Amino acid sequence: MTTSKPDVSIVIGAYEAMPYLIRCLESVEAQTLPAGRMEIIAVDDGSTDGTGEYLEEFAARTAVPMRVVRQENSGGPSGPRNVGLGLARGRYVFFLDADDYFGEEALERMVSMGDRAGTDVVLGKVVGVNRGAAKSMWKETVERADLYSSNIKFTLSAQKLFRRELLVRLGMTFDEGLKTGEDALFTMEAYLRGSGVSVVADYTCYYLVGRDDGKHVTKSGSYLLRFDSARALMGLIAAHVPPGPRRDALMVRPFVITLLPQFGPALLRQSEAVREKKMQLAAPLLDAYWSAGLARRLKVHERLRLACVSKGRLDLLLDVLQFMRDKEEPRAVRKGARGRLYLAYPHFGEGAVLPDAAYEVTVTERIGGRRIDVPERQSTAAFLRRLARKVRRTARAVLHVPWRAHKV
Template identity: 35%
Template sequence: MSPAQHPPAPRVSVLLPVYNTEPYLAECMDSLLGQDLAPGELEIVAVDDGSTDGSGELLDKYAADHDHVVVFHQANSGWPGQPRNRATRASTGRYVFYMDSDDYLGGEALRRMCDYADEHDSDIVLPKMVPSDDRPGRWLLWSETQVDADLRLAFKTLSPQKLLRRSLIEDHDLRFPEGMVRLEDGIVLARAYFFARRVSLLGGYDFYFKRLQDEAQNISKRAINPAGYVGSVREIMDSVRELCPDKTLADDIVLDLYRRKALRRLRPDRILGYRPPRQQAWVTEAAQLAEDHVPRELQQRLKPIPRLQSEFARRDDLPAVLTLAEADAAGRPPAVRVAAGQLVLDAPDDEGRDRAITELVELVIPRIGLRQRATRLDLVVNAGPGGLEGAPLPLQVELVPQGGGRPVVLPLTTTAITSRAAYDYAARLPLDELALSRAVTYHVWVVAQLSPPLRVWPAVPKSTALLGRRIADMVRSGWRVELGQVSAQGATRQTLVIRGRSRVAALPRIARRPARRLAAVVRRVRFPGEVPG
């Protein structure tokens, strides 16, 4: 046959590794045969990987009825990588789409993906995926289409269900690892993302319907070897470090991978169900991965509990890791205490173990307010070590004059427990010392006197209402005192404004009574049930 007589290559080849999915296989194949592509634009290549449930025979029936369905049979290889490679070699489409044989496609999926790739010259298209039933899941990773995908977002899906340009696969010799290699699809996709001239996210349509199988039914849910699994994560991270030209983006992707792939194994739904040797194996592997790819300054960007999980894994402290998991499972914050000037995790078997976590903790200030007493004005601070519970902290407030000057340091004393993770603290404001002949604005810093100290210039909560505080404080204290705010360090920060004595203080006693009555009304509204101090 002359070159002119050869039929044109299909527009897209769908590649199916098949192993014992007979209950779902017909739905998958029918969804492919029902695509709204023109004749000759679709090729289906299925590799029966030693199925024993009739899947191979069903594929043969489809191949007998449809010329563009090609089926290969082979002994079981044990994992999807080798069947995918064989299907890739046997296919001829300009694009390839990797699919699982228990899932199915929307009727316009392949045409829409190919049209988009043609229009935008995309080498990889990530289609919107949805569950095949009503189970909840994180399916709307991209509710909007992105011509040039945010790669950090793209890395949140390393499964193979993507449209890839054949030339990308051939030019960079992209092949799936063969044998029982965990995350074999992620190993390939991680490199493909960086080799591609353009990676696109495509929403606006339910392209791919993913079946969420029960653990006993899904081959990928077999018991996972910690060293093998984390070894695959390490290989993906190696590719990111090697191929990503933007170090900041590489750090973001690596940290996401570490959190999602390694630290998730230390969460209560995983580690508490393992036997002790397996628990220790996951801790050891997570620690080694952190040493290789997650320096401590990058670890510090994790949220509080994952940050502690990571640190105690690095310290090879399985009891501490289990303590964090048990607290999470019980729905309570992990307990901490102050010892020798350090914040320490309260966990068993602490003899000879370093449980100090001061450098890993953030001092969280949800609220700052002013409280009027009969003869004084207090600055009230709600504070706690983020996500942890324990005894009150040794706190002080530093009022730093805006524009420079000597700070005023005030000790904070505990007044109330507001939650498991926070206390109310109060400091009496020395108004005679703070107020000058002119208005003075102080930056409000809260300091935990630990080693090292934790210093926070609190951000102003969005819900803060200042008007009521201004009225009550001006009338009842004899001073013009209010909470304010200033833009600094990328946020709106808390200030305290002292404006000197108000006119009310200078009024005759009889003229002050209406003002006091007004203040009492405001006080009852703002502090119901409070007993005057």
């Protein structure tokens, strides 16, 4: 292995990765970034399908400097990634999953972006192969994305280019106590504590592969793991961002992506014991982090379900979920002097149960294929001016009586 410092250390944690590992490694070897500017650190996490043997065979013939570590199974992706990170020497580190593969220019483009922008994290465009992948953050290439207003907070997987100096300085590692969501915690910390995030959106850097055998960590495991993940991510955000609009913007991620799926229509099929346990686990999270500002950033069905959870009203939640499962469409209702728009999900208008605010349209919605936009909001001053004009018009209409009408 060369003694000069490479640009990128590619860390691959591999477990039962055949045959996907073949294309994964070929995509590293095919990079337009020269072989001498990369290194591969591959950790076989106790595989029995020939993964370890293939890694060693590939290392013996590739021009890319490569180190292979073989260890007993650790039970999750965090251990192998931490081992690889500890051995990395590159200016940057990229965590490549053994199922996935790079676009040929991926590393060259991402390294160039990180060097040019001076940022600590670089996101390369991801597309799914035989599975879905997030899309909203790939609209444009930006040297410095704003964490609070952009959608980068919705891509927290580990498949990013991280400046190693940041990780070393902060002593960052993957939490081996978390069995899901450990990458979200790691990436969000880098977003929050690093010197900026860049986005490469004009080239597909990473292909996220859906395995034919369906073996994806995020699809397996007890629901308890999801609550562990939500709790950790919410706590991290709260530790670094004080209460207010910026915290609310980031809290959308763990509330909607991690917590809310536990309170979807599938809850109707689950036992009473599981339902009650989920309500118990969610209660302290809602007590600590749920806010009016966060609520207004959500769609009505999202806000409404979490409002039911926050009030401990499983009965109301089940009514809403039954409505959703039956694919019923809520009526759009305008109400009040300011013409606010509401979606009439179950219990709308029963103020003693849930306030009307829980049903208000505050972000763009789609109901039955129809787009429902937020009504243009008026400032208090504009509302008062409009009200005053209406009063004056009414007064003039009353006072403007023909002279002859006064004659007796």
